[in-house]
Each structure stands twice: as structure tokens, then as C-alpha cells.
Amino acid sequence: MDVMKKVPVREQDPKVRATNFDEVCLGYNKEEAMEEASRCLNCKNAQCVKACPVSIDIPGFISKVKDGDFEEAGYVIGESSSLPAICGRVCPQESQCEGKCIRGIKGEAVSIGKLERFVADYARENGIKPKKCETSNGRKVAVIGSGPAGLTCAGDLAKMGYDVTIFEALHEPGGVLVYGIPEFRLPKEDVVKKEIENVMSLGVKIETNVVIGKSVTIDELMDNEGFEAVFIGSGAGLPRFMGIPGETASGVYSANEYLTRSNLMKAFRDDYDTPINPGKKVAVVGGGNVAMDAARTALRLGADVHIVYRRSEEELPARVEEVHHAKEEGIVFDLLTNPTEILVDENGWVCGMKCIRMELGEPDESGRRSPVEIPGSEFTIDVDTVIMSLGTSPNPLISSTTEGLETNRRKCIVASEEDGKTSKEGVFAGGDAVTGAATVILAMGAGKAAAKGIDEYLRNK
Numbered sequence: 001m002d003v004m005k006k007v008p009v010r011e012q013d014p015k016v017r018a019t020n021f022d023e024v025c026l027g028y029n030k031e032e033a034m035e036e037a038s039r040c041l042n043c044k045n046a047q048c049v050k051a052c053p054v055s056i057d058i059p060g061f062i063s064k065v066k067d068g069d070f071e072e073a074g075y076v077i078g079e080s081s082s083l084p085a086i087c088g089r090v091c092p093q094e095s096q097c098e099g100k101c102i103r104g105i106k107g108e109a110v111s112i113g114k115l116e117r118f119v120a121d122y123a124r125e126n127g128i129k130p131k132k133c134e135t136s137n138g139r140k141v142a143v144i145g146s147g148p149a150g151l152t153c154a155g156d157l158a159k160m161g162y163d164v165t166i167f168e169a170l171h172e173p174g175g176v177l178v179y180g181i182p183e184f185r186l187p188k189e190d191v192v193k194k195e196i197e198n199v200m201s202l203g204v205k206i207e208t209n210v211v212i213g214k215s216v217t218i219d220e221l222m223d224n225e226g227f228e229a230v231f232i233g234s235g236a237g238l239p240r241f242m243g244i245p246g247e248t249a250s251g252v253y254s255a256n257e258y259l260t261r262s263n264l265m266k267a268f269r270d271d272y273d274t275p276i277n278p279g280k281k282v283a284v285v286g287g288g289n290v291a292m293d294a295a296r297t298a299l300r301l302g303a304d305v306h307i308v309y310r311r312s313e314e315e316l317p318a319r320v321e322e323v324h325h326a327k328e329e330g331i332v333f334d335l336l337t338n339p340t341e342i343l344v345d346e347n348g349w350v351c352g353m354k355c356i357r358m359e360l361g362e363p364d365e366s367g368r369r370s371p372v373e374i375p376g377s378e379f380t381i382d383v384d385t386v387i388m389s390l391g392t393s394p395n396p397l398i399s400s401t402t403e404g405l406e407t408n409r410r411k412c413i414v415a416s417e418e419d420g421k422t423s424k425e426g427v428f429a430g431g432d433a434v435t436g437a438a439t440v441i442l443a444m445g446a447g448k449a450a451a452k453g454i455d456e457y458l459r460n461k
Contacts, residue, residue, distance in 0.1 A: 001035060001038075003038075003039050003103075003107070004103075004106065004107025004108060005107060005108050006036065006039075006108045006109075006110070006111050007028070007032050007035050007036040007039075007111065009025055009026070009027065009028065009032075009111065009114055010025075010026040010027070011024055011025050011026060012024050012026070014325075014328040014329050014330075017184065017329065018299055018300065018329040018330060019300065020184075020300065021182070021183040021184050021268050021300055022183075022184060023183075023184055023185070023187055024184050024185065024325060025089070025114075027114065027117055027118055027121060028111075028114055028115070028117075028118045030068070030070075030122075033065055033070075033114075033115055033118040033119075034065060034066055034068060036110065036111050036114070036115060037062045037063070037065040037066035037110075037115060038066050039103060039110050040059060040062045040063070040066070040103070040110050041102055041103055042059045042062075042063055043059060043102055046058060046059050047100035047101070047102065048097040048098070048100050048101050048110075048112060049097075050100065051096045051097050051099060051100040052080075052096060052097045052441075053096070053441050053442055053444060053445030053448075054080050054081050054087075054152070054441065054444050054445050054448050055080055056076075056077055056080040056081055056097075056116070057076050057077075057079070057080065058097060058112055060076045061073040061074075061076040061077050061115075061116070061119060062110070062112070062115055064076060065115055065118070065119060070118075070119055070122045070123075071122075071123070071126070071128055073119045074119050074120065074122065074123040074128055075130075075131065077116060077119060077120070078130045078131065080448075081152075081444070082130070082151055082152050082155030082156070082195070082198065082199050082202075082444075083148060083151060083152065083195050083199075083440075083444065084116050084117075084119065084120035084123075084195075085117060085120035085121055085124060085191045085194070085195055086148070086177060086186065086191060086192065086195055086440065087113070087116060087440065087441055087444070088113050088114065088115075088116035088117025088118070088119075088120055089113075089117055089185060089186050089191070090181060090185060090186055090439075090440050091113055091439070091440065091441045092319050092439055092441070093112055093113035094109075094319065094320060094321070096441065097112045097113070098110065098111070098112050098113065120195075124190075124191075124194050129198060129201050130155075130198050130201065130202060131159075132158075132159075132201065132202050132203065133158065133159050133160065133161045133202070133203070135161055136161050136162075136163060136203070137160075137161040137162060137163075138163060139162055139163060139228055139458055140162070140163045140164075140165070140225075140226050140227045140228060141157050141162050141163070141164050141165075141227060141228065141229045141230070141231065141454060141458075142164075142165055142166075142167060142218075142221050142222075142225075142227040142229075142230045142231070143157075143164060143165070143166045143167070143230075143231045143233060144166075144167050144212050144218070144230065144231065144232045144233060144234050144398065145166070145167075145168065145169075145175055145232070145233040145234040145235055145431075145433070146166045146168040146173035146174055146175050146196070146206055147174065147175020147176050147177060147233060147234075147235050147431065147432075147443065148175065148176070148177060148233075148431065148440045148441075148443040148444045148447065149231075149233030149235070149430050149431030149432070149433075149443040149444065149446050149447040149450075150166055150168075150175065150231065150233035150234075150431075150447060151166070151173075151175075151195075151196065151199050151444075151447070152443075152444040152447030152448050152451070153231045153233060153428075153430070153447035153448070153450050153451045153454075154166050154199060154204045154231075154447075155199045155202055155204065156447070156448055156451035156452075157451045157454060157455070158199075158202035158203045158204050159202060160451070160455050162454075162455075162458075163203070164203070164204045164205070165204075165205045165206075165207060165227075166204060166205070166206045166207070167207050167210040167212055167216075168206060168207065168208045168209075168210065169209070169210065169211045169212070169234075170208065170209070170264070171208050171209055172208065172264065173196050173206050173208060174188075174192050174193075174196060175233075175235055176235055176432075176440070177192045177440070178192055178263060178264050179256075179259065179260040179263050179264040180256070180259050180260070180263065180290065180293070181259075181263065181293060182259065182262065182263055182293050182296065182297050183263065183268070184296070184300070185293065188263070211397070212234070212397075212398050212401075213397040213398050213400070213401035213402075214397070217401050217402065218230050218232075218398070218401075218402045218405075218424075218427060219402065219403055222426060228426065228458055228461065229426045229427070229428065229454045229457060229458055230426065230427045230428070231420065231428045231429065231430070231447070231450050231451075231454060232398060232413060232422075232427065232428070232429040232430075232433050233429070233430055233431045233433060233443070233446075233447055233450075234394065234395065234398055234433045235394070235431060235432045235433060235443075236392040236393055236394045236395075236412075236432035236433065236436055236437045237256060237392060237394075237395055238392055238393045238394065238395050238396075238411075239254030239255065239256045239257070239388065239390075239391075239392050240388075240390045240391050240392060240393065241254070241388055241390065242285070242339065242388065242390065244339060244340060244341055244342065245341045245342065246341055246342030246343060246344050246350070247342055247388075249342055249344040249348055249349060249350050250347075250348050250349045250350070251277060251279065251349050251350035251384055251385045251386065252342060252350060252385075252386045252387075252388065253385070253386070253387045253388070254387070254388050254389075255284070255286070255290045255291065255293070255294040255387050255388065255389035256290075256392060258276070258294050258297065258298075258387050259290070259293060259294055259297060261274055261276045262276060262297050262301075263297075268297070268300065268301060276301070277385060278298055278301030278302055278303050278385070279298065279303045279383070279384050279385025280302070280303055280304065280384055280385075281303065281304050281306075281382055281383045281384050281385070282295070282298040282303040282304070282305045282306070282383060282384075282385045282386070282387060283305075283306045283307075283308050283334075283339075283353055283381055283383045283385070283386050283387070284298065284305065284306070284307050284308065284386075284387045284389055285308045285309075285339055285386065285387070285388050285389060285390065286307075286308075286309065286388070286389030286390050286391075287307065287309035287311065287315075287316040287317055287318055288316075288317045288318050288389060288391070289317075289318045289319060289322055289439075290389045290437075291307060291309075291318065291387075291389035292307075292318045292319075292322040292323065292325075292326050293322075294387045294389055295307050295326060295331050295387075296325070296326055296329060296331065298385070298387065299329055299330065299331060303385070304332075305330075305331045305332065306331070306332045306333075306334050306381060306383070307326070307331060307332070307333050307334065308334045308337050308338075308339060308353075308355065308381070309333070309334070309335050309336075309337065310336065310337065310338040310358050310371045311335070311336065311358075311360070311368070311369075311371050312335055312336055312360060313333070313335055315368060315369075316335075334355070334381070336357060336358040336359060336360075336371065337355050337356070337357060337358060338355060338356055338358050338371070338373070339353050339354065339355050339386075340354045340355060340356050340378070341353070341354040342354075342386055343380070349384065350383060350384050350385060350386055351384065352380050352381065352382055352383060353380065353381045353383050353386055354378060354379075354380050355378070355379055355380070355381060356373050356374065356377055356378050356379075357373075357374045357377035357379075358371040358372060358373060358374065359371070359372060359374055360372075391436070391437050392432070392436070392437045393410060393411055393412070393436060393437075394410075394411055394412055394413065394432065394433045394436070396411045398413075398433075399411065399413055402424065402427070403424070404423060404424040405422055405423060405424045405427065406422065406423035406424075410436060412433065412434055412435065412436055413429040413433050413434050414434075415428065415429040415430060415434045415450075416453070417446075417449070418449060418453070419449055419450065419452060419453025419456070420434075420446065420449055420450030420453045420454075421453055421457075426457070428450040428453055428454055428457075429450070430443070430446025430447055430449065430450045431443035431446045431447060434446065
């Protein structure tokens, strides 16, 4: 065994997986997990833990895996994370825990994410549940949204003894985990549903089809229903568009709509009648993880797919692994390219997209080099479907129906990063509702911080 190199992870063959919605990565078996765990240096001042938004005791759980004590490894992770099987699959470990791994300085970092996934899958397959708080303090807390921020906040509060109810607007809990991330990256029945059941096993109740701001307001929850504190983890589900001609044509989707139809409403399955026009030639505009998800979904629905992104490959915001998988599956990347108009036929359907070539100019405020148009470089892409993946904003419904809740110019709720406190007493917020669209693990970190903040607030109340 070469300790400087990771134990390879088995994956579906690219040509096969491009035709199905089964999970791409097959994960480690027991022997592979123990071998990979033996590469960990068990650092005393572990930088990987500092880089984890939910502060998992990474050396602690990996040492248990190395010894073959997978059940105890699960309990170690469970002290910090309520969604380990999800995090092990979708977290950007390369820029967080693995990015700080000391082993990675001279060799390859330990596969922390794949080990976390293995432990969580082992626990699920062997019926091991998280440890529950023995006594309830009887104090009621409402959580709005059942995505990663809401589930984490609810799980942590339940472990402290609080009576927690999650209110979810959709008919199924899970938020972005069920509507946004495709089956081939995050299986819904075997992984997401089971993780949610684990949170509920802690005593958390979930009410679906409750639209806060319509069905009931935050003020009514606190004034009439006995909730002493509220956490808003409602995400950012309002898509952005470019504002170019032709954007309202038939055949133009937001990535949110396209993925929701496929992931939550099962449009990819023959036994569901959810309408979706997958297109034969699809352009996905954007370069983030959501763009990769939409492109790889369209590919599996039978389309030839191009990703159109106005910056260079080095600046693609998507995870390296997702870009690599997309390329392996045959998706074409049109980089340094920007749409200027969507062409529409006489029936109102997309029939092409005008673009212009870009080059990188001077760096902007963040240090990224701003793309600028190259005069005279216009060309047309032959497409019949366009998916816009340009980021999302929070829906303003909650903030507009809650007295005294401060928002910023982007309609994001203003909340403390440290404990989630908002301008309204007893109301806390975190995740995409505060930051705008970000990662699952950052939303979980915000939910965790808010749970501590709520506990401190109610103890001192």
C-alpha cells in the first residue's frame, strides 16, 4: 500500500451511467475503508476539524474506522452532524476538511468524505440510530424549512431536549436535498429519506404543505401557538435570469424548475406523468454545481448538452469532481462564452442561442478577472432548450409577512453569523435564506450555530 495515495473509489463506467440515474460513486467497502483510514496521521491539532463547518471530530471517527469499530465511528460523527450520508456525498471536501489535511501536503489527502459516507451507510444498513435526548424540557421551537439548515438546527435542538416542529412548504421534506440534487449524486429513498427519519427519531416533528407567510405567519406561531423561538432555514428558491431577448420562450427553464421536475416530481421515471421537455440539444448557462446537475440530468434524459460559461475553466465554481464527471459523460464545455439572445421560432419555441466570445480582463473586487466581450466574435449555438443556472435568491414571502425582520438589498434576511440572531427577538435564521445560494455544509453550519444561539437565548429568557 502506498500511503501517499488515496484508496481508489469505485464508480459506474461513464458510458453506462450517462444512460441511467443510479448513483455514480459506489463508495468504499469495509476493507477499503479501513485501509484508507490507516492513512490518517491522527493529528493532535487537526486542521481538518477547523475547516469543517460543523466541526466533526474527524481524527476521532477515522481512528474508529481504522479499528473496524464502525458503529462507534457513527456515534462520533453523530455528535456533530445529523446528515452524514448526505455530507459524505455532496460536501466540497476538497476545499474544506481534505483541503487542510496534512497528509495532502506531500501526497493525496485522506478521503474524509468517502469515509464519512461509508460510516453513515454502514449505520443505515445495520439499523444504528443516533442517540436521543432522554429528557424533554418541554419548550417549543419552530423551524421553517426542512433543508440542510433546518434539519441540522432541528436535530441539534432535539438532542438538547427541545420540542421541535419543522414546517415545510412542499409536500415532501428535504428542501434542496430532494428537489435540487439529482438521484445519481444523492439517492432520495435510500439516503435522504433515511437521514430525515434519523432526525425524526430524535423527536422532531415535520408538517408539510405549510407555507409560512400564507398558511400561517411567524408572528402567529409565536403569539398563538406557543413557540418561544423560530429558526428560518427556508433556503433560496427564487431563480435569476439574464434579462436577454427570448428568455420567456417555451423551452427556457430555470435550473430550479428543471431539476425539481426531475428530482422531486420524478419526471425521469416512465411510471410518472410529470411533464418535462428534455430537449434534443440543450444549453445550460452557468458554471456552478447546479449547472452541472442540470446538464448531467439533461444528458440522462437523452439530450446533447453544452455548458455555456462566461469565464475560463480555472474559474468554474463547480466542484472539480463534478466537472470531471460531466466531461467523462460527454458534456461539451463552451467556456469564455456569453449568451446575448435566445432565438425563437414562429411557434414561440427556442430554436437557437446567439453568443459572443469573451476574454478575461482586469480583476474585479474579489480578485477574479472580469470577462469582457471580444468585438465581432458573435456566433449561434443550435439548441432547442436553454436552462438558466445563474444562482438563486430567497423568496421574500417570509420576510415581507414578518413584522420587524430586517433584510438586505438582495432580500436576504440579516442574521448574525455567530448565532443566527435576526433583528426580531426570538427569531433566528441561517443558510441560503441569509447568504443566498451556497453549499449544503455551509447551511448545516449555520443551522448548528443557530441551535446554540436559540438554546442560549431560551436559557436566559
